[in-house]
Amino acid sequence: MPERATGYEPATDERRERAVLVGVERVGDARPYAWDIEEDLAELARLADTAGLEVVGTVTQRLARPEAKTFIGTGKAEEVARLAKERNAGVVVLDEELTPSQQANLERLLPDVRVIDRTALILDIFAQHAVSYEGKLQVELARLEYQLPRLKGMWEHLERERLGGGRGARFGAGESQLETDRRLTRKRIAELKREIASIARHRETQRRARVGSGVFRIALVGYTNAGKSTVLNALTDAGVLVEDKLFATLDATTRRLELPMGREATITDTVGFINKLPHGLVESFRSTLLEAREADLQLHIVDASSPHAAARVTAVNEVLTEIGANERRQVLVFNKCDLLSAESRARLAAAWPNAVFIAAATGEGIDRLVERLAQEAARLDEPIKVTLPFSRGDLVSAVHERGTVVSEEHTPDGTVIIARVPHDLAARLEPFRRSEAEQG
Numbered sequence: 001m002p003e004r005a006t007g008y009e010p011a012t013d014e015r016r017e018r019a020v021l022v023g024v025e026r027v028g029d030a031r032p033y034a035w036d037i038e039e040d041l042a043e044l045a046r047l048a049d050t051a052g053l054e055v056v057g058t059v060t061q062r063l064a065r066p067e068a069k070t071f072i073g074t075g076k077a078e079e080v081a082r083l084a085k086e087r088n089a090g091v092v093v094l095d096e097e098l099t100p101s102q103q104a105n106l107e108r109l110l111p112d113v114r115v116i117d118r119t120a121l122i123l124d125i126f127a128q129h130a131v132s133y134e135g136k137l138q139v140e141l142a143r144l145e146y147q148l149p150r151l152k153g154m155w156e157h158l159e160r161e162r163l164g165g166g167r168g169a170r171f172g173a174g175e176s177q178l179e180t181d182r183r184l185t186r187k188r189i190a191e192l193k194r195e196i197a198s199i200a201r202h203r204e205t206q207r208r209a210r211v212g213s214g215v216f217r218i219a220l221v222g223y224t225n226a227g228k229s230t231v232l233n234a235l236t237d238a239g240v241l242v243e244d245k246l247f248a249t250l251d252a253t254t255r256r257l258e259l260p261m262g263r264e265a266t267i268t269d270t271v272g273f274i275n276k277l278p279h280g281l282v283e284s285f286r287s288t289l290l291e292a293r294e295a296d297l298q299l300h301i302v303d304a305s306s307p308h309a310a311a312r313v314t315a316v317n318e319v320l321t322e323i324g325a326n327e328r329r330q331v332l333v334f335n336k337c338d339l340l341s342a343e344s345r346a347r348l349a350a351a352w353p354n355a356v357f358i359a360a361a362t363g364e365g366i367d368r369l370v371e372r373l374a375q376e377a378a379r380l381d382e383p384i385k386v387t388l389p390f391s392r393g394d395l396v397s398a399v400h401e402r403g404t405v406v407s408e409e410h411t412p413d414g415t416v417i418i419a420r421v422p423h424d425l426a427a428r429l430e431p432f433r434r435s436e437a438e439q440g
């Protein structure tokens with residue numbers, strides 16, 4: 001099977017490979033928070049940097065619709081070729097997902113460089129950052145799915161080199177080699193899907209156990225590098241990896257969290273999202289993202305210092321919709337507030353009145369966040385109406401400590417309390433419940 005998984009391998013020596021970036025500005029993009037081309041390119045440059053490339057130039061093109069055959073126009077492709085040559089770049093990165101034939105056609109127009117797209121770049125970063133067995137399988141699956149329709153182009157390229165570009169190269173032994181490659185790739189894809197499904201079933205069993213326990217479940221979601229892992233570390237002593245790079249976290253980590261009033265919660269940190277997140281990755285990481293879909297609460301962490309915070313909130317919510325996780329209750333948390341001016345903070349607070357403002361790195365606002373989490377957990381409390389005998393002062397105290405008391409009355413039979421309490425306490429109070437009729 002060919003080793004060129006996505007067409008781009010990070011340089012192994014100290015010298016970073018030089019890359020030219022190509023951004024496409026969509027004319028007439030009517031999305032509510034359209035991304036401007038500068039932001040797109042700045043993000044692509046960060047992706048390229050994270051993947052180990054050195055950005056030596058950028059080219060942009062305004063397009064109403066991509067060219068069917070080559071995505072960018074042929075004139076633009078010539079400009080890219082000239083710049084790549086001038087800057088001695090070996091790679092051209094296009095900020096969109098190219099179809100396999102567009103990629104092959106562009107490579108023909110740019111014979112001296114390798115052409116890769118945004119998807120290949122993101123896939124390579126994921127491959128470099130995958131740590132767990134499951135994460136590695138998920139990334140391999142996404143890469144092979146990406147690679148499968150591109151096998152022909154890659155093979156043709158190799159074969160041309162080997163046979164010096166003779167016409168006959170397309171037929172004969174090579175063709176069957178291609179068929180073998182495709183068959184092996186399909187077989188591996190099927191194996192990976194089975195293995196991932198089996199791990200997902202195991203996780204499902206653990207997850208079910210948590211659902212049944214009545215513990216409040218929180219999922220951290222958000223744009224990559226927003227500070228999700230830092231928030232997890234600030235709330236628990238999870239000690240998970242925090243890094244100033246994109247997609248530092250790929251695996252899901254779940255920790256227990258004690259909330260005020262004796263409420264138990266779990267909080268899960270997982271893979272971050274990005275604008276134009278490749279669909280194949282979302283698919284193969286579906287099981288890891290399940291927690292976001294089933295949690296009682298999503299804590300949506302936003303890098304408040306980004307001038308494009310609002311567009312990123314939209315991008316994250318789009319991915320959540322894609323995985324069917326858009327109906328969960330969500331609290332927006334603006335992080336990195338230490339980097340904000342007072343004016344920007346006031347502006348954000350006015351635009352998002354229900355959001356929480358914190359700086360996870362300094363600990364600022366973490367108490368307020370915990371308080372908010374407790375309030376959110378309390379929303380799921382059960383209403384109860386009980387009569388507690390005077391001998392059960394312990395239960396009366398528990399209701400006061402852990403629940404919200406609506407009314408309390410001392411009667412000859414005991415203390416009659418109407419309150420909202422966590423599920424486990426409600427279960428302990430079950431023997432003392434009184435029906436409406438009894439209460440009179």
Ligand SMILES: Nc1nc2c(ncn2[C@@H]2O[C@H](COP(=O)(O)OP(=O)(O)OP(=O)(O)O)[C@@H](O)[C@H]2O)c(=O)[nH]1
Pocket residue numbers: 222223224225226227228229230231241242243244245246247248249250271272273335336337338339358359360361362
């Ligand atoms: N100034 C400042 N930096 C922060 C804050 N919180 C996190 N950071 C930094 O932001 C960067 C990313 O933080 P992470 O916690 O790794 O972000 P993440 O959302 O988990 O990112 P991925 O796992 O890569 O998607 C790190 O360099 C953190 O130190 C904050 O409150 N203030």
Ligand SMILES: [Mg+2]
Pocket residue numbers: 228229230241242248249
């Ligand atoms: Mg992280």
